[in-house]
Amino acid sequence: MPDTPQLVRSTILHTPRNPFTSPHALEHFPDGALLLSAGLIQATGDYATLRAAHPDAEVHDLRGGVLLPGFIDTHVHFPQGRIIGGLGAGLLDWLNLFALPEEVRMAQPDYARAVATEFVHALAAHGTTTALVFGSHFHAATQSLFDAASARGLRIVSGLVLSDRLLPEPLLTTADRAYRESRALIERFHGRDSLGYAVTPRFALSASEPILEVCQTLLREFPSVWFQTHLNENPQEIADVLQAFPWAPDYLSAYTCYGLATPRSVFAHNVHPAEAELATLSASGSSVSHCPCSNAFLGSGLFPMRRHLAAGVRFALGTDVGAGTGFGMLKEALQCYLMQRLLPDGVPLTPAHLLYLATRAGAEALGLEAQTGDFTPGKSADFVHLRPPEGSVLASALVRAEGPERLLAALITLGGAESVREVRVRGQVVFP
Numbered sequence: 001m002p003d004t005p006q007l008v009r010s011t012i013l014h015t016p017r018n019p020f021t022s023p024h025a026l027e028h029f030p031d032g033a034l035l036l037s038a039g040l041i042q043a044t045g046d047y048a049t050l051r052a053a054h055p056d057a058e059v060h061d062l063r064g065g066v067l068l069p070g071f072i073d074t075h076v077h078f079p080q081g082r083i084i085g086g087l088g089a090g091l092l093d094w095l096n097l098f099a100l101p102e103e104v105r106m107a108q109p110d111y112a113r114a115v116a117t118e119f120v121h122a123l124a125a126h127g128t129t130t131a132l133v134f135g136s137h138f139h140a141a142t143q144s145l146f147d148a149a150s151a152r153g154l155r156i157v158s159g160l161v162l163s164d165r166l167l168p169e170p171l172l173t174t175a176d177r178a179y180r181e182s183r184a185l186i187e188r189f190h191g192r193d194s195l196g197y198a199v200t201p202r203f204a205l206s207a208s209e210p211i212l213e214v215c216q217t218l219l220r221e222f223p224s225v226w227f228q229t230h231l232n233e234n235p236q237e238i239a240d241v242l243q244a245f246p247w248a249p250d251y252l253s254a255y256t257c258y259g260l261a262t263p264r265s266v267f268a269h270n271v272h273p274a275e276a277e278l279a280t281l282s283a284s285g286s287s288v289s290h291c292p293c294s295n296a297f298l299g300s301g302l303f304p305m306r307r308h309l310a311a312g313v314r315f316a317l318g319t320d321v322g323a324g325t326g327f328g329m330l331k332e333a334l335q336c337y338l339m340q341r342l343l344p345d346g347v348p349l350t351p352a353h354l355l356y357l358a359t360r361a362g363a364e365a366l367g368l369e370a371q372t373g374d375f376t377p378g379k380s381a382d383f384v385h386l387r388p389p390e391g392s393v394l395a396s397a398l399v400r401a402e403g404p405e406r407l408l409a410a411l412i413t414l415g416g417a418e419s420v421r422e423v424r425v426r427g428q429v430v431f432p
Helices: 045-055 078-083 091-107 109-127 139-152 175-189 209-221 237-243 273-286 292-297 303-313 329-342 353-360 361-367 393-400 404-414
Strands: 004-014 027-035 040-046 058-069 072-076 130-133 156-161 194-203 226-231 264-270 287-290 314-317 383-386 420-425 426-429
Touching: 004 045, 004 287, 027 045, 027 058, 027 226, 027 303, 040 045, 045 287, 058 404, 058 420, 072 078, 072 109, 072 264, 072 314, 072 329, 072 361, 078 091, 078 109, 078 130, 078 139, 078 194, 091 109, 091 237, 109 130, 109 420, 109 426, 130 226, 130 361, 139 175, 139 292, 156 226, 175 194, 175 209, 175 226, 194 209, 264 404, 273 303, 314 329, 314 353, 314 361, 329 404, 353 361, 353 404, 361 383, 393 404
Parallel strands: 004 058, 072 130, 130 156, 156 194, 194 226, 226 264, 264 287, 287 314
Antiparallel strands: 004 027, 027 040, 058 383, 383 420, 420 426
């Protein structure tokens, strides 16, 4: 049957431009509408204007809330949803106490399928429409994640996690098996539906040179896949990596030696970078996933945002579940703001900066800015409708908000999953 155009009516906020470089990045339509057809945004603007131009369009009335672009999480771990809240440890101890024992359980197919279903639901329920996801160390479990994401309709980029040392034995692989299993997953899932593949060594500390060579080979054979890993998260981790790679002048060099820093590479954290590493990230076009809740939770440090901006390094937000404190990207945006307030040379962030970092910046980090991240016509109809519960503090704040910046500030400060009422990807409802 022919696709019937639809007008989605609501208050609309989005950042089609970068507020770090443009003074007028935030666009606001108090009584706005998106014109949708064939899963794409055909027009964005005032409801009355669009209604007059498209009188036959079906109207989906979402007034009483706010429409934002779907959130984009650039760093989250699929196997770790059930271990959120492991208090009292730094990165390496936390891995051994909480994360790695849970990741070993992913060897059980039924357990992995259940976690995958929960994980994908949690993303959608928090308004996340696109995510760059660390998969599992197990082929079958990573396949379960792709299957669950496909069934739900989310845009997921993920991959088999590769390690061959320093982790529990069930999580280790060999270079030959890493290549074979990764290639099989790429050929089955990359480019299917809204799925993409990311070559994913856990971090240089647990990936020997043969594993990094496998990663290099996969990127050469499949140039449209992504690359993701960890970088400069914790001082002890950095010291251990430099001991494991005595020839490397810095942590990033363990990756760049194998050609792993490219415009399709995302490095999580980068809390403690050297100046040379920032220059290399900028020159290579690589991106950083800033995970403020996780950085605070594990005591990893404060993200040097001003140095990243000065070096021209792209960055966006990630939740880093389960070291992070939940799936909410609005929470990450708020924590990002708070952490910069504490830094002596922190960047003063406006609500427009925070919305950008939770939406369009993530699309740019993944090279998907032509497809998603804001409401520019021609992009995928990916959005989250937020309407706080009646009588809540947020509902009262929104009624009294004066102007779009105050409206957005209230959402970022007080908004959570309880306010997520409808989520769509390519125009299709993925939540509830």
